[in-house]
Amino acid sequence: MRRTLEMLGNSSDNMGLTGDKIKADSYFGYTDGIHSVSVKLNAFVGKIKLQGTLSLTPESADWGDIKLIEKASATTGTEIHTFKGNYVYLRAVLDRSGVGDGSTYQSSYGSISQILLSN
Numbered sequence: 001m002r003r004t005l006e007m008l009g010n011s012s013d014n015m016g017l018t019g020d021k022i023k024a025d026s027y028f029g030y031t032d033g034i035h036s037v038s039v040k041l042n043a044f045v046g047k048i049k050l051q052g053t054l055s056l057t058p059e060s061a062d063w064g065d066i067k068l069i070e071k072a073s074a075t076t077g078t079e080i081h082t083f084k085g086n087y088v089y090l091r092a093v094l095d096r097s098g099v100g101d102g103s104t105y106q107s108s109y110g111s112i113s114q115i116l117l118s119n
Contacts, residue, residue, distance in 0.1 A: 004118045007037065007092040011112040013105040015096040021058065021089040025119055033086040035119045037067075043074040043110030046096040052087035063091070074110055090117060 008019035025033050037050060048069040055062040066083055092115045096102070099109055 007117045008115040017094040019092040021091050024087040024090045026086040026088045033084045036082045038116040039079045040113035041075050045109045049093040053089050
């Protein structure tokens with residue numbers, strides 16, 4: 001059974017943002033481990049990390065990077081990223097620590113409109 005869930009909503013003027021944990025294939029006992037993520041960008045500059053964990057009760061140290069999406073110049077559009085792994089939970093992380101001074105938002109950094117997970 002395929003589901004579509006929002007991993008991260010509009011990032012607005014955030015320089016760093018971590019989405020809520022989303023139940024992934026392994027949580028439900030599925031073994032194919034195929035996940036697709038739709039990333040909608042609006043003149044976005046920065047990094048997006050797709051992270052996963054094998055823990056049923058994850059702490060901050062339990063998360064690992066699965067995929068890094070990096071945009072050095074303003075990018076607008078929708079991208080689809082597919083990956084495989086039997087993760088219990090997934091989440092999306094916005095990281096702009098390497099953009100500008102790393103803490104002050106400028107409108108030229110754009111935004112993430114939405115990140116959706118289909119699994």
